[in-house]
Amino acid sequence: MKILQQSGDPTAMYTGPEFTIQFANNAILAIWGKDESVIGHRFENALPEMKGQPFADLLKQVWESKEIYEANEMPATLDIHGEPITSYFNFTFKPILNKEGDIYCILHTAKDVTELIRTRDAVLEKERKEEEIKKELRASNEGLRSNNQELYTLNKEYTVTNEKLGASNKIIQDLNLQIKKENNELLSGNRKFQDDITNLGDLNKNLASRNQELKDLNDTITQLNNKLSESDISFTNLIDQAPVAIMLLKGDDFVITMINDAMLALIEKDYSVIGKSLFEVLPELKGQPAAEMLIKTYRMGTPNSDHSNPVILNRDGQFEERYFTFNYTPFIEDGKVTGVIDMAVEVTTQVMAIQERESIIIEKSVLEETLRKSEQRLQGILETMAEGVGVIDATGQLVYANPMAQQILGLSESKIKERTYDDPKWQNLRLDGTLLPSEEHPMSIMMSTQKPVYDHEVGVKAPERDIMYISINAAPLFDDEGNLTGGIGTFMDVTTRRMITQGKEDFISIASHELKTPVTALKASLQLLQRSHDRLPPESRAKLLDQSIKSLDKLSGLINSLLDTSRIEQGQLKLDKRPFTISELFDDCCSNFSQITDQEIIFEGDIYEQVMADNQQIGQVMINFISNAIKYAPESKQVIITAKKISDHEIKISVRDQGPGIPKEKLEHLFKRYYRTNYHGQKFTGLGLGLFISGDIIKEHGGRIGVESEEGKGSEFWFTLPI
The missing domain is CATH 3.30.450.20 (PAS domain)
Structure with a gap:
């Protein structure tokens, strides 16, 4: 007992x-x-x-x-x-x-087994949820196949005219094939996984039943071991009647004293093993964990058990790895441990089934992860493309727009899906500014001809927004029967490109006019001198020479501006930095303005601070600022030039007038190349390059440049230099 x-x-x-x-x-x-x-x-x-x-x-x-x-x-x-x-x-x-x-x-x-039942119920609930997820995954896979077919059709139609888009389409095509293959493998794996789970459930039930039998019998034998002294129940009969493998090992040599038929079948021996040491009968057990646990039970006098323990046994001369659930109980006589009762159940079949299930689960997880990554890569390509991507159905309704398309159009995806490509809420324009008929829209051309359209530029005018220009590539989409199901378009915002082209055209016109004026005046003066030199009085000849020199100076200034712009574009603007004070800068570049204007030019502030810069180029910036103040604010009585140290490392120089000011919407364009404006209804000469060149000079010096203005209150152009 x-x-x-x-x-x-x-x-x-x-x-x-x-x-x-x-x-x-x-x-x-x-x-x-x-x-x-x-x-x-x-x-x-x-x-x-x-x-x-x-x-x-x-x-x-x-x-x-x-x-x-x-x-x-x-x-x-x-x-x-x-x-x-x-x-x-x-x-x-x-x-x-x-x-x-x-x-x-x-x-x-x-x-x-209360906790076991609760755990099993939780597992069943988890399996039920997993099955629901699998159904959703299969539905998603079907949708993904449809999308893959559409994208595959799109990829075939893309042209090499857009190298980046072509590369992206190649990646999408490869991913589509990979995802389709992985989807098929995943579906096959899921069906196999479901069958294996069903078989494994039956094996687990059998294993649980066998383990329970082993534990129950171990309890029975342990209880009856002490009961033998108080009753006449035969311990030998108890072991013989046990339905699981049992043997009694006694002494330091673990001599097999009692053993039942189940244990003999398990170790593939007969009753001749009784009286022999266990390690003599099964020498391969030495050093294995099962043997170490047996020795520990005998020496420590405490029960030990292990589930699914691997044991290597010699079966017909071949060493095989088997799995057993062991239960070792000390055998006590007169209060002393004299042996060990060993009970065992072979669970090799169940363990192999569990291992196979785990392998299937790992394989399924890898497939699911591969599919997830493939979807992420595909989504990532669409979301990071520099071009907008839109898909329409056969009616022209937009059904998809990637983030770049939303950004270009300035609409959310839900708003885009409410529109057609030729929605009358927005005006589509030809490049000359006239309305673009619906049938001339590149998407309409693609749908009617069922052929791709490449690099077709149109203007788009949204309510309360400036015109933007987009370049569209369009390709038709077909179903398996060859029926047109819609189309896919890629487009990019080419407004900047269009504005630069227009600016260049305007600049060529302006430059031709500006260069023609001094050349014409110079030519006229020289012709007059040539024809009437001897008949003209000296004062008239001097006046004509002065006019010729002014025309040459103006012509030289225009040519220098063009050369500076070319150097800036080619990154060849070179600086000759040396130290000088702000007052020296004023004296060198501003002393002659009093001779050409009646406006009072005032210098103030920290004019004796020293900077390290290119005196000539900074002087060019100063002259441009002061010239603009005199030109565009002729009614301003004063032009105030201020130098202010704003930190230990930076000084700010500003030119402020009291003129009419500049409209807010024009401020952001003032430092752009070729920009010229009709200033309060007036037109002024020039190429529109002065502020553009000034901005680049200041940036090359590591400074900042800007303008602050309010209509009716004058303007202040400023720049900073490192001290």
């Missing part, structure tokens, strides 16, 4: 037809919520809450039939600390017979 009392497995023993509790270990008392006072009482009196539950009738059935009763996952409601609690148990009522075949007692072994 000491072994049964020491066992951690719940065990009780009932005697007589009234089922008196003859023995109950601590483990089963804890389940009942009782103490040792119930020992010696009838089952129904000790556990009154069992009334109405089937357990008393089952005990009576076992006593009368002398047949073992086993049940799995049976609910039992027990009074625990005054509170009825329902738990689930695997239990066995086993009749113990004496030599005459009469029933001596009923051995009750049990195991609380």
Whole structure:
């Protein structure tokens, strides 16, 4: 009884037809919520809450039939600390017979499987959710195949005229093929995985049942080991009747003292092994974990068990790896450990099934991850493309727009999907500014001809927005029968390109006019001098020479501006930096302005601060600022030039007038190349390059440049230089 009392497995023993509790270990008392006072009482009196539950009738059935009763996952409601609690148990009522075949007692072994059932229910719920996810995944795969077919058609139609788009389409085509293959593999893997899960569920149930049998019998043997001294039940009969493999090993050499048929079948030996050392019979066990656990149990006197432990056995001269669930219990005689009871169940089939399931799960996870990454790559390509991508159906309705398309059009995807490509809410224009008929739209041309259209530029005028220009490539989409289902268009904002082209055209016109004026004046003066030199008085000849020199100066200035612009574009603007004070800059470049204007030019501020810069080029910037103030604000009585140290490392120089100011919408364009404006209805000469060149000079010096202006309150142009 000491072994049964020491066992951690719940065990009780009932005697007589009234089922008196003859023995109950601590483990089963804890389940009942009782103490040792119930020992010696009838089952129904000790556990009154069992009334109405089937357990008393089952005990009576076992006593009368002398047949073992086993049940799995049976609910039992027990009074625990005054509170009825329902738990689930695997239990066995086993009749113990004496030599005459009469029933001596009923051995009750049990195991609380409440947590196992809850865990299993959770697993079933998880599997149910996984099945729902699989259904959704299959639906997503079908949609993805359709999208892949459309994108594949698009890829075939793309032209090399757009190298970047062509490369992107090649990537999409490869991904489509890969995703289709992976989808097929994933669907096949899912079907196999479902079959394997069903088979594995059956194997797991068998394994759980075998493990439970092993534990129950281990409890039985442990309990009866001490009972032998108080009863005449044969320990040998108990081992022989056990349905699982059991043997008793005694002494330091682990001599096989008792062994049943199940154990002999497991190790493929016969009864001749009795009396021999275990390690003599199975020498291959030496050093294996199962053997180390056996030795530890004997030496420490504590039970040990292990589930699914690998063991290498010699089967017909071949070493094979098998898996077993072991339970080692110390065998105690006169209070001393003299041996070990070894119980084992082979679970090789179940372990191999579990390993196969885990392999399938890993393979499925890899496939799912590959599919997810493929989808991410495809989505990433569309979302990071520098071109807008839009897809229309057969009616012209937009059904997809990537982020760049949304950015170019200034609409969210939901708003875009409410439109057609020729929506009348926006005006589509030809490049000459006239309205673009719907049939001339590149998407209409593509749909009507069912052929691709490349690099077709149109203007788009949205309400309360400036005209923008876009370049469109369009390709038709067909179904498997060759029917037109819609089209896909890629487009980019070419407004800047169009404005630069227009600016160049305007500049050529302006430059021709500006260069023609001084050349014409110079030519006229020289012709007059040539024809009438001897007849003209000296003062007239001097005046004509002065006019010629001014025309040459103006012509030289225009040519220098063009040369500076060319150097800037080619990155050849060179600086000759040296130290000088702000006052020196004013003296060198601004002293002559008093001779050409009546406006008062005032210098103020930190004019004695020293900078390291190219004096000539900074002087060019100053002259441009002051010239503009005189030209565009002739009514301003003063032009104020201020130098202000704004930090230990930077000084700000500004030119402020009291003129009419500049409209807010024009400020952002002032430093652009070729920009000229009719200033309050007036037109001025020049190429529109002065502020553009000034901006680049200041940036080359590591400074900043800008303008602040308010209509009616004048303007202030400024730049900064490092001190």
